[in-house]
Amino acid sequence: MGAVAISHKVVRQPDTWVLLTQRIALGKQLFNDPHLSADGTVRCASCHMPEKGYTDGRRVAVGVEGRTGTRNTPSLMTLEEAQETSFFWDGRRSSLDQAVLDPLTNPVEMGLHNQAELLQRVQEDSAYTSAFAQAFPEAKPVISSEHIAAALAEYVRSLRSPESAYDRYALHGDKTALDQRALLGLAIFKGKGHCAECHRLGGAPAVLTDHAYHRTGMGLDAITANLPNLTEDVIKRSLQGGAIGNRVATHADEAQLGRFNVTQDPADIGLFRTPSLRDVSHTAPYMHDGSVATLDDAIDREVYYRSLQAGRPLQLTVEEREDLKSFLQAL
Template sequence: MNKQQIYTLVSAVILACSVISSGYSADMVTSISKIKLGERLFNDKHLSADGATSCATCHIPEKAFADGLRVAKGISGQLGTRNTPTLLNVNHATSLFWDGRRATLEEQAQDPFINPREQGLKDHEAIVKAVQADTGYQSAFKQVFGASSSVITLAHITQALAAFERSLIAVDAPYDDYVRTHDTHVISESARRGMELFQGRARCVSCHLMEAPVATFTDNQFHSLGIGYRKIEPRLAEITTHLANNRSQPLDHQIISDAEISELGRFAVTLNPRDIAKFRTPSLRNVALTAPYMHDGSIATLEEAVDIEVYYRGIELNRPLILTPQERTDLVTFLQALTSPYVLKKQAP
């Protein structure tokens, strides 16, 4: 068995375990036909108001399923307020979006279709009708769900999309090779020093977990680095009150259209003052390919992101956390070792 076959097998096992643990039967979610159907829906630009926007418009396979933009761009070039996160290894996420406002991929998949700044459809009935009327989709949904065109539902559509997204596994980085084999030729000496810093004095691992059997590099929790907070601080009482009094408007519409509400982070979901300006910890896998960084895309480079994270750790410790230029370089080199070679070559994981 060659290296690629081993990675394929390991990825399949990880996916099956995550599927079972999340309550879905393995034969349903890992069905190749369902994944292929979800991939077609993911790339279908006809399922948008302008006929030119799809899920893949923001989650571009060649860009590690991010888009390389500061904030996402939807129909008619409209800009949102948040940076597009990668979908690679999203099967490990316990909540979705930067503020965790959706618990499952099936729930998450519903929102972009009808968001005015994303795919812009009038309602969910529009996507269901479009799928029902497509002969290619009719046969595919019949094969996967046993559903005739007249009984294809939104739930069928989001299940297929979620199946495809759960298949986007990339846990074959040089770091993984090193952990598995302890071969010092797999990653550089600088990367090994960076890993020691990451796990030790730099305290990165306090949020970006490296637990067995496969390190996710996230705690799936919500933290504040203060990014963007100063922009809303003078009007914080007014902004939070406005949000609390306008719960009838869809939350995702408010977040993606209003930059001030977007900066409230997790608070927009919970209305708990402790959650103001807190955002979900992103995974660091393939992070070298997903610039710019932070929830608002305001940090251009990985080096700058490391500086901000180190500064934040110092605040937590109530003392400055000082890194030498070499240590900073070592940390960045380690983060680069979290890149899947298949993603780096712009191939599907």
């Protein structure tokens, strides 16, 4: 019996590893394939650009036929490190396998009509048939939307942001990794700035989020007058089972309701998920609607708004803001 168990282990482990590698490679191929969009021009990497930290540098995303969405494209390479368990700015998906399929049928992203159309496009390509057969040897049928999702999700999970100066400092004990400015910034971040209450420093590497939702002044003012109508519409539609993602991407005012779109709880109006600040200096513009152009503006905004919100208004000197910025640049 013992011998069987050992040989089983020896054979199994490399197998699993090979399969995972094949799934990641297949996911990467799908991620970079424009034929999976309605007009053949948009791929995941059009918006999640590797050279821009898997964001697009735009205020809001631009998809098929130049259609614009309502939200800023988040980085994908920090999801695994931030131990994210809910996805999108309003956390409307709780599994990555579900989240990766949504953009394909979102009318302002890749614009396919439905998952049947996705399946047809993948099945038509003979290169995919053999790649899927290898990566999912037990799958019947060989290609299904479930396996497309699994491959895309494995690829996204394999992404990592580069090791940061703060990782070297906090994770590897390299006390020289942060300069004097960044150290002062860290003290403000943890201390009187109270930033770390939401952008948490725990985790290895630091997750820089609390995985929770918070109100933001951003964008809510513009819709206040129309709030009763908007919320009523959202509740009505949720009873009809409409896809939240498609709706918020095409209705800017509803998108500003944030977490409310998911829960329909009035307490959740205007709440958004705390973004991880890993690699944050490379992912401008900022906030769920991309309305803040630079890191300096984002810092000013957060210092002012969060302290006001917590009932302890905070003034930082120009020097202290620079310190905070140096620290954020080290993340």
